[in-house]
Amino acid sequence: MNRKMRMPVIAGNWKMNNGPAAAEKLVGEIKPFAETTGCEVVLCVPYVSLQAALAAAAGTGIKIGAQNCHWAPSGAFTGEVSAEMLKELGVPYVIVGHSERRQYFGETDGTVHDRTRAALDAGLKVILCVGELKAQRLSGITAEVVRLQTKLALEGVSAEEVEQRVVIAYEPVWAIGTGLTATPEQANEVNALIRALIAELYSAQTAERTVIQYGGSMNDANAGELLAQPDIDGGLIGGASLSAEKFAAIIKAASA
Numbered sequence: 001m002n003r004k005m006r007m008p009v010i011a012g013n014w015k016m017n018n019g020p021a022a023a024e025k026l027v028g029e030i031k032p033f034a035e036t037t038g039c040e041v042v043l044c045v046p047y048v049s050l051q052a053a054l055a056a057a058a059g060t061g062i063k064i065g066a067q068n069c070h071w072a073p074s075g076a077f078t079g080e081v082s083a084e085m086l087k088e089l090g091v092p093y094v095i096v097g098h099s100e101r102r103q104y105f106g107e108t109d110g111t112v113h114d115r116t117r118a119a120l121d122a123g124l125k126v127i128l129c130v131g132e133l134k135a136q137r138l139s140g141i142t143a144e145v146v147r148l149q150t151k152l153a154l155e156g157v158s159a160e161e162v163e164q165r166v167v168i169a170y171e172p173v174w175a176i177g178t179g180l181t182a183t184p185e186q187a188n189e190v191n192a193l194i195r196a197l198i199a200e201l202y203s204a205q206t207a208e209r210t211v212i213q214y215g216g217s218m219n220d221a222n223a224g225e226l227l228a229q230p231d232i233d234g235g236l237i238g239g240a241s242l243s244a245e246k247f248a249a250i251i252k253a254a255s256a
């Protein structure tokens with residue numbers, strides 16, 4: 001983290017867990033630990049739990065997010081939810097391009113770009129996920145993959161939007177939900193190359209202001225050393241975000 005330049009963002013990605021009742025309960029448990037000015041705390045919950053989570057988080061610093069949004073404002077897209085609808089509900093954040101969506105739901109760099117643009121147009125903040133597959137890392141093309149994903153997603157996104165309303169989450173796919181965490185050095189290396197790309201695409205100033213998280217088996221035990229890296233500005237946390245205790249410990253590590 002470089003606290004002088006960037007406010008760290010600790011975001012929970014609940015994935016397909018916690019309906020409205022469970023969401024209300026877990027937000028309530030996290031609340032006492034989220035009273036920190038040391039980092040921004042975000043909880044990305046299933047669509048059906050958004051309202052319950054928003055109500056439970058009202059009056060606290062906790063921000064609520066969705067886990068996806070469609071690129072069109074409305075229309076014949078059965079089963080989808082638009083960024084405009086999220087905005088109307090009062091949801092400030094949305095995850096775009098998570099690897100599980102890329103893997104199971106046909107998400108491409110093109111649709112990730114379109115969803116990112118739609119979310120920003122609706123006034124939302126985006127947590128944009130990028131990351132290489134295990135085979136790509138073994139082939140030595142991590143840098144190319146991550147650069148390409150980031151570049152395509154950010155096409156037509158302004159410097160101001162990147163600085164203020166985009167959080168980039170570097171999530172190596174082989175580390176997600178596997179218990180295999182990238183080493184702090186491995187994670188920082190890729191975060192630093194994403195920052196270098198932002199400098200190339202925009203400016204050194206925009207790069208210094210862009211929040212770049214790490215995600216992939218981040219937990220209460222390893223958060224401290226990951227967050228100690230200069231280019232890791234927070235985390236996108238799956239499994240460990242389902243436990244108030246573990247998530248609170250990660251918030252604490254980011255607030256230290």
Ligand code: PGA
Nearest residue numbers: 176177216217237238239
């Ligand atoms: P994990 O998930 O922390 O369970 O590895 C991270 C993510 O998918 O965002």
